[in-house]
Amino acid sequence: GDSVTQMEGPVTLSEEAFLTINCTYTATGYPSLFWYVQYPGEGLQLLLKATKADDKGSNKGFEATYRKETTSFHLEKGSVQVSDSAVYFCALSPDSNYQLIWGAGTKLIIKP
């Protein structure tokens, strides 16, 4: 079945460092891909999405490119801030229904 695998956390970086959080997926067809962010004690917020191969989603300095050849959707940011500390979830939407398939989440800790 469809699945999403994220790199295990926590990921700890210093402020202004470059961030990559890996996400790979297994799916049939052409799913949409998402990154959601969850700040402590809150619900999830959509960070970015991509709906087809080679699409790049971007928001708040974060980017991710839909790579069908490597079945990946890695999240990147050039210079992280303390305020980026959160849990990041990768997810996919199979094109057969509208349930989301979720990764386990990656906790990001940014130190000043």
Place this chain on the structure above:
Amino acid sequence: DGGITQSPKYLFRKEGQNVTLSCEQNLNHDAMYWYRQDPGQGLRLIYYSQIVNDFQKGDIAEGYSVSREKKESFPLTVTSAQKNPTAFYLCASSIPLDSGGPNTDTQYFGPGTRLTVL
């Protein structure tokens, strides 16, 4: 402002009691979802509803029940049959795929309810 509200934010329950978590949305979305999140873990789907008066079990429906009498509301009842109910509960909504448009598969989340069984 359009959005999803969940109440209460914190809820305490004694063992053996049923408790109902509220979820309301004014986004005019047809589909609604309930997820459970345990510390340090991802989201697990409890129930979802594509349309009023219809709902389906997710991956961990045992010990939970839902109703969908109105488009705007999708309450979740945690029953005494749920053996380990302490968790963070998240409600979400979306536009169904067959509605067309660019955001039909995007889920929008409420702020969550933290349930603790005493």
